Amino acid sequence: xxxxxxxxxxxxxxxxxxxxxxxxxxxxxxxxxxxxxxxxxxxxxxxxxxxxxxxxxxxxxxxxxxxxxxxxxxxxxxxxxxxxxxxxxxxxxxxxxxxxxxxxxxxxxxxxxxxxxxxxxxxxxxxxxxxxxxxxxxxxxxxxxxxxxxxxxxxxxxxxxxxxxxxxxxxxxxxxxxxxxxxxxxxxxxxxxxxxxxxxxxxxxxxxxxxxxxxxxxxxxxxxxxxxxxxxxxxxxxxxxxxxxxxxxxxxxxxxxxxxxxxxxxxxxxxxxxxxxxxxxxxxxxxxxxxxxxxxxxxxxxxxxxxxxxxxxxxxxxxxxxxxxxxxxxxxxxxxxxxxxxxxx
Numbered sequence: 001x002x003x004x005x006x007x008x009x010x011x012x013x014x015x016x017x018x019x020x021x022x023x024x025x026x027x028x029x030x031x032x033x034x035x036x037x038x039x040x041x042x043x044x045x046x047x048x049x050x051x052x053x054x055x056x057x058x059x060x061x062x063x064x065x066x067x068x069x070x071x072x073x074x075x076x077x078x079x080x081x082x083x084x085x086x087x088x089x090x091x092x093x094x095x096x097x098x099x100x101x102x103x104x105x106x107x108x109x110x111x112x113x114x115x116x117x118x119x120x121x122x123x124x125x126x127x128x129x130x131x132x133x134x135x136x137x138x139x140x141x142x143x144x145x146x147x148x149x150x151x152x153x154x155x156x157x158x159x160x161x162x163x164x165x166x167x168x169x170x171x172x173x174x175x176x177x178x179x180x181x182x183x184x185x186x187x188x189x190x191x192x193x194x195x196x197x198x199x200x201x202x203x204x205x206x207x208x209x210x211x212x213x214x215x216x217x218x219x220x221x222x223x224x225x226x227x228x229x230x231x232x233x234x235x236x237x238x239x240x241x242x243x244x245x246x247x248x249x250x251x252x253x254x255x256x257x258x259x260x261x262x263x264x265x266x267x268x269x270x271x272x273x274x275x276x277x278x279x280x281x282x283x284x285x286x287x288x289x290x291x292x293x294x295x296x297x298x299x300x301x302x303x304x305x306x307x308x309x310x311x312x313x314x315x316x317x318x319x320x321x322x323x324x325x326x327x328x329x330x331x332x333x334x335x336x337x338x339x340x341x342x343x344x345x
Contacts, residue, residue, distance in 0.1 A: 074117035076187035082249035101136030127159035131166030214288035244286035
C-alpha cells in the first residue's frame with residue numbers, strides 16, 4: 001500500500017496544481033466570436049487555437065492573430081513543444097502564401113504573426129515560402145503589420161537575408177530558454193549562440209525594423225540565468241522581449257520546475273527596461289506572440305495601435321472581406337487543405 005501511495009504522490013508532484021494567477025476565463029465577446037466565425041468561413045486555423053493559448057480572447061479582440069505556415073509537422077523535437085515531430089520529406093503547398101494573404105485580407109486584422117514549424121528537410125529551411133507569404137500579405141493589405149516568428153535556419157545567413165528582403169515589419173526568433181538548459185530542453189540541432197547570431201544578423205540587415213525574442217521560465221532556470229539571457233539578447237540588439245510561464249503540454253514533456261510569481265515577472269520586466277529594451281512583456285500568461293507587445297510595436301512602427309497602448313483606437317471587429325482583384329485567382333475555398341475543427345473532438 002505504501003508503494004502505491006508513494007507513486008500517487010510522485011505523480012501528483014509531477015503535475016502540480018496551477019496557482020490562481022494562471023487561471024483565465026474562457027474566451028468570448030462579440031469581436032472574438034466574429035473573428036472565429038470569419039476564420040472558419042475561410043478554413044483558416046490559427047496557432048492561437050491549436051496551442052490553446054490562454055490569451056486567444058484578448059488577442060483576437062485586439063485584432064491580432066498567429067498563423068502557422070509550412071504544415072504541422074516539425075523536423076525538430078523540443079521537450080517543451082507539443083507540435084508533431086517527423087519528416088515532411090519536402091512537402092510544401094505552393095498555394096499557401098496566396099491563400100493566407102487572401103484569407104487574412106478578408107478577416108481584416110491589424111497585426112498578424114506568421115510562425116512556422118522547423119523545416120530542416122528544405123534546403124532554405126522554408127525562408128522563401130515565408131517570404132512569399134509576407135509579400136502576398138503586403139500586396140493584398142498594405143496597411144497590415146506583419147511579424148515573422150521563424151526558426152534559426154541552421155544559422156544560414158543567406159536564408160535570413162531572403163526573409164528580411166521580403167519586408168516583414170518585425171523579425172522574431174525565440175531563444176526559448178537560458179543557455180544551460182538549451183541542450184536539455186531544445187532539440188539538439190538548436191544552439192543558444194546560433195539563435196543570438198540569427199537575431200543579430202536580422203537587425204544588421206534591416207536596422208529600421210524591430211527584432212523580438214522570447215524566454216520561457218519555470219522550466220529549471222534560476223533568476224540569475226534569466227537576467228544573463230536578457231543581457232545576451234540586448235547585446236544582440238533585440239528590441240522587444242517577452243517572458244512567460246512554461247506549462248507542460250503533456251506528461252511526456254519537460255516537467256514544470258516552479259510557478260514564477262507575478263511579482264518576480266514584474267522584476268524581470270523592470271530589469272529588462274533598465275537594460276534598454278524598447279519593450280518588455282513579462283507575466284505568467286505572456287506568450288511569444290502577445291498582443292500587448294504587438295500593440296506597442298504597431299504604435300512604434302507608425303501603424304494602427306490594435307487597441308492596447310498609446311491611446312490607439314480599439315479594434316472594431318473584422319472588416320468585410322476585401323476584393324483583391326485579378327480574375328485569374330482561384331477562390332479561397334479551392335486553396336485550402338481541409339482541417340477538422342479542434343472543437344469537434
